[in-house]
Amino acid sequence: MGTFIVRRTLWTLLVLISISVLVFLLFFSIPGIDPAVAMAGRNPDPATIRAISHAFGLDRALPIQYLLMMKHLFVTRDLQSYTNQGIRVIPEIAAAAPVTLSLVAGAVVLWLVFSIGIGLVAAVFRGRAIDRILMILGLIGIATPSFLLGEAANIVTQSKLHDTPLFHWVPPLGYTPLSQDPVMWFKHLIIPWVVLASAQFIGLYSRILRSSLLDVMHEDYVRTARAKGLSERRVLIRHVLRTSMITFVSLFGLDLGSLVGGGVVLIEVVFALPGVGLLTFQAASGLDLPVIMATIMYGAFFIVLANLLVDIGYTWLDPRIRPA
Amino acid sequence: MSEPLLEVTDLRVSFRTEEGLAPAVDGVSFTLDRGEVLGIVGESGSGKSVTMLSVMRLIVDPNAVFGGKILFKGRNLLEMSRGQIQRIRGAKIAMIFQDPMTSLNPVYRVGWQITEQIQAHAELTKRQARERALELLAGVGIPNPRARIDDYPHQFSGGMRQRVMVAMALSCSPELLIADEPTTALDVTIQAQILKLIKELRSESGSSVVLITHDMGVVADIADRVVVMYAGRIVEQGDKRDLFYDPQHPYTWGLLGSIARLDRPKGERLASIPGMPPSLINRPPGCHFQPRCVHRVERCSVEDPALTDKLGNGHVDACHLDASVKRRDRVLGSAPTGSS
Amino acid sequence: MTGEGDVLLRLDHVRKYFPVKGGALMQREKSHVHAVDDVSLQVRRGETLGLVGESGCGKSTLAACVVRLFELSGGSITFDGRDISRLSRRALRPVRRELQMVFQDPFASLNPRKRVGRIIGDPLRIHRLASEKQIDAQVRELLSRVGLSPEHMHRYPYEFSGGQRQRIGVARALALRPKLIVADEPVSALDVSIQAQIVNLLAELQQELALTYLFIAHDLGVVRHVSDRIAVMYLGKIVELSPAEDFYAQPIHPYSEALLSAVPIPDPDRSERRQQIVLEGDVPSPITPPSGCRFHPRCRYATDICARQEPPLVDYANGHLAACHHPLNLDRRSPVDATAPLRSPMDRPAAALIPTNEEGPNEQ
Ligand SMILES: Nc1ncnc2c1ncn2[C@@H]1O[C@H](COP(=O)(O)OP(=O)(O)OP(=O)(O)O)[C@@H](O)[C@H]1O
Numbered sequence A: 001m002g003t004f005i006v007r008r009t010l011w012t013l014l015v016l017i018s019i020s021v022l023v024f025l026l027f028f029s030i031p032g033i034d035p036a037v038a039m040a041g042r043n044p045d046p047a048t049i050r051a052i053s054h055a056f057g058l059d060r061a062l063p064i065q066y067l068l069m070m071k072h073l074f075v076t077r078d079l080q081s082y083t084n085q086g087i088r089v090i091p092e093i094a095a096a097a098p099v100t101l102s103l104v105a106g107a108v109v110l111w112l113v114f115s116i117g118i119g120l121v122a123a124v125f126r127g128r129a130i131d132r133i134l135m136i137l138g139l140i141g142i143a144t145p146s147f148l149l150g151e152a153a154n155i156v157t158q159s160k161l162h163d164t165p166l167f168h169w170v171p172p173l174g175y176t177p178l179s180q181d182p183v184m185w186f187k188h189l190i191i192p193w194v195v196l197a198s199a200q201f202i203g204l205y206s207r208i209l210r211s212s213l214l215d216v217m218h219e220d221y222v223r224t225a226r227a228k229g230l231s232e233r234r235v236l237i238r239h240v241l242r243t244s245m246i247t248f249v250s251l252f253g254l255d256l257g258s259l260v261g262g263g264v265v266l267i268e269v270v271f272a273l274p275g276v277g278l279l280t281f282q283a284a285s286g287l288d289l290p291v292i293m294a295t296i297m298y299g300a301f302f303i304v305l306a307n308l309l310v311d312i313g314y315t316w317l318d319p320r321i322r323p324a
Numbered sequence B: 001m002s003e004p005l006l007e008v009t010d011l012r013v014s015f016r017t018e019e020g021l022a023p024a025v026d027g028v029s030f031t032l033d034r035g036e037v038l039g040i041v042g043e044s045g046s047g048k049s050v051t052m053l054s055v056m057r058l059i060v061d062p063n064a065v066f067g068g069k070i071l072f073k074g075r076n077l078l079e080m081s082r083g084q085i086q087r088i089r090g091a092k093i094a095m096i097f098q099d100p101m102t103s104l105n106p107v108y109r110v111g112w113q114i115t116e117q118i119q120a121h122a123e124l125t126k127r128q129a130r131e132r133a134l135e136l137l138a139g140v141g142i143p144n145p146r147a148r149i150d151d152y153p154h155q156f157s158g159g160m161r162q163r164v165m166v167a168m169a170l171s172c173s174p175e176l177l178i179a180d181e182p183t184t185a186l187d188v189t190i191q192a193q194i195l196k197l198i199k200e201l202r203s204e205s206g207s208s209v210v211l212i213t214h215d216m217g218v219v220a221d222i223a224d225r226v227v228v229m230y231a232g233r234i235v236e237q238g239d240k241r242d243l244f245y246d247p248q249h250p251y252t253w254g255l256l257g258s259i260a261r262l263d264r265p266k267g268e269r270l271a272s273i274p275g276m277p278p279s280l281i282n283r284p285p286g287c288h289f290q291p292r293c294v295h296r297v298e299r300c301s302v303e304d305p306a307l308t309d310k311l312g313n314g315h316v317d318a319c320h321l322d323a324s325v326k327r328r329d330r331v332l333g334s335a336p337t338g339s340s
Numbered sequence C: 001m002t003g004e005g006d007v008l009l010r011l012d013h014v015r016k017y018f019p020v021k022g023g024a025l026m027q028r029e030k031s032h033v034h035a036v037d038d039v040s041l042q043v044r045r046g047e048t049l050g051l052v053g054e055s056g057c058g059k060s061t062l063a064a065c066v067v068r069l070f071e072l073s074g075g076s077i078t079f080d081g082r083d084i085s086r087l088s089r090r091a092l093r094p095v096r097r098e099l100q101m102v103f104q105d106p107f108a109s110l111n112p113r114k115r116v117g118r119i120i121g122d123p124l125r126i127h128r129l130a131s132e133k134q135i136d137a138q139v140r141e142l143l144s145r146v147g148l149s150p151e152h153m154h155r156y157p158y159e160f161s162g163g164q165r166q167r168i169g170v171a172r173a174l175a176l177r178p179k180l181i182v183a184d185e186p187v188s189a190l191d192v193s194i195q196a197q198i199v200n201l202l203a204e205l206q207q208e209l210a211l212t213y214l215f216i217a218h219d220l221g222v223v224r225h226v227s228d229r230i231a232v233m234y235l236g237k238i239v240e241l242s243p244a245e246d247f248y249a250q251p252i253h254p255y256s257e258a259l260l261s262a263v264p265i266p267d268p269d270r271s272e273r274r275q276q277i278v279l280e281g282d283v284p285s286p287i288t289p290p291s292g293c294r295f296h297p298r299c300r301y302a303t304d305i306c307a308r309q310e311p312p313l314v315d316y317a318n319g320h321l322a323a324c325h326h327p328l329n330l331d332r333r334s335p336v337d338a339t340a341p342l343r344s345p346m347d348r349p350a351a352a353l354i355p356t357n358e359e360g361p362n363e364q
């Protein structure tokens, strides 16, 4: 197990380095485009372009450029945005990350609890009315774009019904850090959580879980478990659910990685949450190359990290693939 | 005579399918005494497993419809509540299945799976249950059980896994052990080991055993009485020796005749039963075996033969032919020919 | 005994090792599964060689090596006088035609999306042996030859029962008029009553088409029924190789003895009388096979030498070979009458159940 983790971690590092090289090449060696001009934002003055050229060593060989870029990113952490004069990119991301993490963490709790609950109920009552209803609701959830649901929620809670006792507590859009005011933090986030979890994820995951539960229910070892005289509940939880979690967990890890890595753009935009997604969104619309570069690296980091965790979790869940 | 341990009366199990109701078990009755080993043989799909799974109430398909009675020590298993049946399963009646590769949960350690069953039925601490599991593993011949108890099933060979299944089945000293083709997936040397374990269980604790198999050799080795099934019904039942040396039903003849035997001179051809087993839904009229039977007479396709004791020794069969005719035809051994 | 002339297939020191991967970071090859380890044998034209042995001893691997589904790790295979073990894929093509395989699982080995006619005709198409019209006629002929009706060619495999599917598999193997058929457990997955149909079919075809079989099976009864000679494998090695009746009557290797004694006898009285040898323990790992004689940890005759020195395959009499330091049954050796029953003659009426006087093949 130990060597396995070491091996996987080294592998992860290799993947990250490759991604950084790819992203770098994408931005800095496209023929015909001067990255310095591109980075300087709209209507740059020649001085800025020169400063950028110097800072990134654009007059030097590509490998040196790459190393300089990495140095700015990770060592000195002073990569600057030139579109928004003087903003340092790394602290910017560091400030945005907790917002995204808070958003994803809460949604994940809801999404896990509900999809496991719904998946179990649907599988146990397979074919009955409650199964059908839950699965149709799930389909609706999968089909609803999260930003639409978010906009709808905003209209209802911010204007239409805001003055009724039901939604009177809802604060205006925005964010309060957890350390500053936990109650306010919660109030700001509860609606985004619900929206994020129920659009797509709960529906998708409960369906996935239901179908793998049904597969596992027909396995011989489940019959063995019943033959041992275990209670139905124990058979369901310890034998059926436990093995069904193998697929569930691997998908979950990947989704989690991409969400934390910046995949929550739309929700952050709709609810005006200053997270990494919003940052990426703004950078992309302003062609702010350094920020884009940094957020992509940040996203890649989480996705690859999630992959690593999934692999480790997977081997923990399924001893068959555990190396001896 | 004391009350039998298990008494199955007119058991019927049907499955609702798209094509119609499929009667997988169609009026099966038999009894099993304490300490007796009953062998059930028959064609694939003839209802052997469904019959014994019904005894364990392990058929969870919502499309299954049950009829008849299964009395275990006088109480009808089919009418018991879930809680009552759970106290019997694994404790009083235990079951071993065909495929040792898939019958153990791949994500739990072998020892954990045994102690789980022990603790479901007895008030033992974890440590006591583990000690018991170690004893059981040693008992079924797992070398060095202390080192192997925390292995996962995939680290065991097929034969070892089946021994773990046996250990698990024996963990609560059941009064009835049901073994559904316990050795079909194993090769002969491992099969001999498993059969030896089952014999020991019977001789040491006086348990009764129902053993389902395709293999007449296994039956000859271990059973006291034999039930032969075809298309959901019992077509012949009797004492092992009567059945082997004076078989009454043409299907049983086919079964015995199609074995390539080591204890006989090598024949030119094997006797085979022509044709295929019938589908459950469109079964032939009259005797279900009639389309494949070379001994059939007119009556066979009209009238359903009942299970009767024509010899007066408890050896029953469902075939219209007369015992004397059968002995004659059987000795002639006219092999099935032609007819597709 | 027999001249080189009638040897159709000849294996010399055939080895097949599968690498076991392991190690941190790089997937180094750490060790090997010795699936087939130095196997030499010959199959003569027109005979059936039965190959038996415990599960996992390398029978299927050996079969796959013969039809070159695997590259050999060592040794050579000569088929019809030609060394085929180093042939390239292209050079192998014409040889493949004469060397066909029938697989164990009639459900998995037929493409479910193709009609039976295509399944059987495709080998002919691939080898461009006939026009479409000729192929059609040949498929019909093949179907009736294996006891199916020509109309079946338009159906899909799922419309057939296991026994019928195995017939289709046989028809496909026959399409190219092979000289050798390697049958890997062709009846193991079938129902008892259907097994006999397929065994009889294979026997008929052998007579009609002068086929040679390498026949792998678990069931020692079936193997005896079909085979002229028997090869016994244990952990990747041939431990005994013998004319069939001689093997069943007087096995030399202790593993063969145990194997034969473990076969259940479908006769209660005999079953009770006989002495069974129950082997303890499991087959050891083929990754680290035991030293010396590979059977020694489970052998009841084993002595010191067995653990130290590997016994060579020795010819004891009349082409009956075995590899053991303590050969059995040597003092009792006498010519074996193939028609005599093996043990005491049958004493109860059930003996008559085996028909001997039947006419015509079994259709269906
Ligand atoms: N859940 C089910 N739904 C529909 N049909 C079923 C179901 N379970 C079993 N059957 C059918 O019932 C019949 C009897 O099956 P059973 O498993 O008892 O056969 P068996 O005698 O044990 O055969 P085998 O020797 O192949 O194990 C079969 O035709 C099978 O297809």
Ligand SMILES: Nc1ncnc2c1ncn2[C@@H]1O[C@H](COP(=O)(O)OP(=O)(O)OP(=O)(O)O)[C@@H](O)[C@H]1O
Pocket (backbone or CB within 6 Å): C018, C019, C033, C034, C035, C053, C054, C055, C056, C057, C058, C059, C060, C061, C062, C286
């Ligand atoms: N592709 C492979 N890679 C690694 N090991 C393999 C591979 N194929 C087979 N083996 C191993 O080689 C050994 C021989 O396997 P093989 O399938 O030839 O046995 P067998 O005698 O046909 O067994 P059975 O009777 O169960 O079919 C086994 O230990 C098996 O695990």
Ligand code: SF4
Pocket (backbone or CB within 6 Å): B249, B250, B251, B287, B288, B289, B290, B291, B293, B294, B295, B296, B297, B300, B305, B318, B319, B320, B321
């Ligand atoms: S009743 Fe008739 S058809 Fe059925 S088994 Fe007896 S002889 Fe054959």
Ligand SMILES: [Mg+2]
Pocket (backbone or CB within 6 Å): B048, B049, B050, B180
């Ligand atoms: Mg069954």
Ligand SMILES: [Mg+2]
Pocket (backbone or CB within 6 Å): C059, C060, C061, C184
């Ligand atoms: Mg094999």
